[in-house]
Amino acid sequence: MGQPAFQPLERALGHKFEREHLLVQALTHSSLAHEHHLSEIAGDEAPPEDNEQLEFLGDAVIGLLVAESLFKRFPELSEGELTRLRSALVSRKHLGQVGARLKLGKYLLLGKGEERSGGRKKSALLANGIEAVIAALYLDAGLEIARAFVEREVLEPSVMDLQKELLEGRSIGDHKSALQEYLQANKGSQPVYIVKGESGPDHRKRFTVEVRVADNGTAGKALARGMGTTKKKAEQEAARRAMEKLTAATIVAVVKETAGE
Known part of the structure; x- marks a missing residue:
């Protein structure tokens, strides 16, 4: 991760990783891990870990941080309204947009097949990558660093517009x-x-x-x-x-x- 190619991403994330393998894993799609496993199954080198377990953890971390932020920001909203806002903010669509804005696709480590099929621009892969990156931030630096990123990149660009749409009676999130x-x-x-x-x-x-x-x-x-x-x-x-x-x-x-x- 000392490679200059990853430094812009770390600047965008607002964190320099101490355990660099966490960010590498967060960016590694299962297609690459699978290809390595097939090509090296007879060798000594272990296949790279993919980001699916980090994605699982990141889903829980982002859900907690978004729920906490909404609870504090909008005490006047009902449970149902808060749930709809949270659903919109943690949706595949929204997280994919966050990933696209951060140009996460250029850093994803993909297998050849996924690369050929345009995986770097796929919203689902970008969303999964963002969840995995949030988990990596949490594991490397703790909840406060993860919270700062979620507030800055997931909440701030959209939360007030979504609240306005909610109050206007438009369907969001759910x-x-x-x-x-x-x-x-x-x-x-x-x-x-x-x-x-x-x-x-x-x-x-x-x-x-x-x-x-x-x-x-x-x-x-x-x-x-x-x-x-x-x-x-x-x-x-x-x-x-x-x-x-x-x-x-x-x-x-x-x-x-x-x-x-």
């Missing part, structure tokens, strides 16, 4: 609630979430969930799929993608109607 409200208002139906797959060992599970439109008591048409480290995260991601599709379809329909098609 994509499942937003999808349910949309379907009830426009189709008179409910979303149904179905787990379509699980992968990985017990300590680093990945879930794939499909959201469908309930039709006469049965799970009808599929809307979207989402992935996450928990079933709840996968459901939220599926709901987010479904809302994007439904919103886009509504815009297209309005444009066609306006054009007289």
Whole structure:
């Protein structure tokens, strides 16, 4: 990590790592670790550790710090309103934007396949990387350094705008609630979430969930799929993608109607 190539990232994080291997691990995607394992399985060199365990820890650390900050900032908000704000701030979409703003993608250590598929720009990889980096900050320097980073990069750029949207009655954060409200208002139906797959060992599970439109008591048409480290995260991601599709379809329909098609 003494390499000059990583110094700009450490400056952006506001911390010089004492245990440099923590930042390396936080930036190492499982695709690289897997490729090393396959190529060196007969040798003595151990494959690099990937960032999935740090991602797990970082998810808990960021959840705590965001919840604490919101609790102190907005004592007038209800539990439900605070929950929606927290959901927005720790969402894959928001953390991916944080990663993109910090140019985290250029520092990710990826396998060749992930590199070719544009992994450095994938929002999900950037979000996972941010969680892993926050865990690395916490382990290397303690909670206060992690808190300073979360306040500066995760909360400050967006929290007041999100609070304004919340007070204006707009749906934020809880994509499942937003999808349910949309379907009830426009189709008179409910979303149904179905787990379509699980992968990985017990300590680093990945879930794939499909959201469908309930039709006469049965799970009808599929809307979207989402992935996450928990079933709840996968459901939220599926709901987010479904809302994007439904919103886009509504815009297209309005444009066609306006054009007289």
